[in-house]
Amino acid sequence: MKSYKELPNDAGSNIIGQVTAQANRLQKRLVSVKHTVAIVSGKGxxxxxALTANLATALTLNGNTVGGVDADINGPTLAKMMGVRNAELAYTPTGVNPAITTLGTKLISMDLLLAADDAPVLWNAHTQKDAFTWRSTMEVGALREFIADTEWGTLDYLLLDLPPGTDRLPNVVELIPNLGGVIIVTIPSEVSQLIVKKSVTMAQLLNVPIIGVVENMASYVCQHCGKEESLFSTEESPETAFQQVVLGKIPFDPRLARCSDNGTPYVAEYSDSLASKALMQVAQKIQRFFDKL
Ligand SMILES: Nc1ncnc2c1ncn2[C@@H]1O[C@H](COP(=O)(O)OP(=O)(O)OP(=O)(O)O)[C@@H](O)[C@H]1O
Ligand SMILES: [Mg+2]
Known part of the structure; x- marks a missing residue:
């Protein structure tokens, strides 16, 4: 899409037409997607x-066809976490084929389009000031293209991994007005709860169904003695803090961090771990949420 500098009086670019056409393509693409779920948190x-990667895998293991969108355009991590960083994207006349994990989950990420590991996303603008002014618009545009131009095929679930920030959800709702629901992620620190409460309010203001809250890093299981201990000293439970359904409390497990770094599916490799069991339960609750509708 051209920048506004190139568009005096529209300059024949038909900017409105371009955006409308892309928005229409997105709506058509979503017709074959049963449920869209955004994973959000005001807190970084x-x-x-990591939860998006594991929930996408868990839903896939449960027999669903699942796609993931790395909606973090500037700090994309999902391709690495899901082990598809080296995937070559195949372009077809009607779109791009997503990367596919060893277990069959589909994924699209900016990371798959960047030339080198250390390459940042640079927006094409005349000056950095212009780029700053237009960044949010360009990010939404890029996300719209990601979803619209990917050959998802038929999906049961499309999970969107959002960048941190309370203000990210409105952008997604602008693109997907009938977003199926949000999962709000927090950790048991007061600092996190303070910010994540704003995410709950934002979802309510936007009338987006809240599937529930997931408390991550809820505890730590000692690798030597097996004793479960708290990592944080928050007094308020997530149930009280957020007044929402709590879908699960996921312990901190160093193997989960390692799997995220290696791009291996933790819930499949360590299916007997406490964190895997909690993640599988969250996936089941997501399914139940939509089954009840
Ligand atoms: N339950 C867990 N056990 C162990 N490691 C975890 C767990 N949850 C997340 N991690 C690790 O913590 C780090 C931060 O997680 P992650 O990148 O998923 O956070 P994020 O909320 O997506 O961050 P950002 O706001 O930057 O997008 C990663 O290295 C991830 O593998
Ligand atoms: Mg992230």
């Missing part, structure tokens, strides 16, 4: 991407 680093 709480495990949105």
């Amino acid at each position: 680093g709480v495990g949105k991407s």
Whole structure:
């Protein structure tokens, strides 16, 4: 899409037409997607991407066809976490084929389009000031193209891993007005709860169904003695803090962090672990949420 500098009086670019056509393509693409779910948190680093990767895998293991969208355009991590960083995208006349994990989950990420590991996303603008002004618009545009131009085929679930920030959800709702629901991720620190409460309010303001809250890093199981201990000292439970359904409390497991780094599916490799069992239960609750509709 051209930048506004190139568009005096539209300059024949038909900018409205371009955006409308893309929005129409997105709506057509979503017709074959049963349920769209955004994984959100106002707070950064709480495990949105790691949970998205594992929930996508868990839903796939349960027999669903699942796609993942790395909606973090500037800090994409999902391709690495799902082990498809080296996938070559195949382009067809009607779109691009997503990367596919060893277990069959489909994925699209900016990471698959960047030339080198250390390459940042640079928006094409005349000056950095212009790029700053237009960044949010360009990010939404890129996301719209991601979803619209990917050959998803028929999907039971499309999970969107959002970047941190309370203000990200409105962008997604602008693209997907009938978003199926959100999963709100927190950790048991007061700092996280303070910010994540704003995500709950934002979802309510936007009338997006809240599937529930997931408390990540809820505890730590000692690798030597097997004793479960708290990592944080929050007094308020997530049930009280958020007044929402709590879908699960996921312990911190160093093997989960390692699997995320290696791109291997933790829930499949360590299916007997406490964290895997909790993640599988969250996946079941997501399915039940939509089954009840
Ligand atoms: N339950 C867990 N056990 C062990 N490691 C975890 C767990 N949850 C997340 N991690 C690790 O913590 C780090 C941060 O997680 P992640 O990148 O998923 O957070 P995020 O919320 O997506 O961050 P950002 O806000 O930057 O997008 C990663 O290295 C991830 O593998
Ligand atoms: Mg992330």
